[in-house]
Amino acid sequence: QQPVQSPQAVILREGEDAVINCSSSKALYSVHWYRQKHGEAPVFLMILLKGGEQKGHEKISASFNEKKQQSSLYLTASQLSYSGTYFCGTESGQNFVFGPGTRLSVLP
């Protein structure tokens, strides 16, 4: 079953912060985050495993609440290069499925 992402789209000014949420109705083993720029392939950002850890990647970090089966991606001091569509991917058992994506536009 596909995870739910919110918001569907967000527009920011350079330097602003954003949070993208991903939730599932299934018990999750891990959550992945990917970014896809227009016309390009998705690029892996990070994985979060069961354990509620928080990970960081420059000014992009994420958390995973395994009790709520939710993950959040935090983008701080956004840059123009952050524009793209962000997908979460959830793993449960032998099954891996991507969410519908959140379109992020960063304006100068």
Added chain:
Amino acid sequence: NAGVMQNPRHLVRRRGQEARLRCSPMKGHSHVYWYRQLPEEGLKFMVYLQKENIIDESGMPKERFSAEFPKEGPSILRIQQVVRGDSAAYFCASSPNLGWAQYFGPGTRLLVL
């Protein structure tokens, strides 16, 4: 270390023809995933394969579509008797194991006339 390779990058077929898409995973990766993406839409899972085995094909249409990942050579996604609705970008991704990071190829853009 070469990334995931897909070919062809663009493929044009007429209705009723066959489309054959190839994916060479990253070195050391034995797990391959195929996804379909329509313009402005998300990544729809099609099939997950490990060397010589199909692990999960729940996202693949029962008819006309097939996938394989032989012991030697690339993974192949085959679409027989293509229809206009098959036009899409097809991405493959590879990983060393299920649940590990997936690394995507550049995709094959299929256009059915």
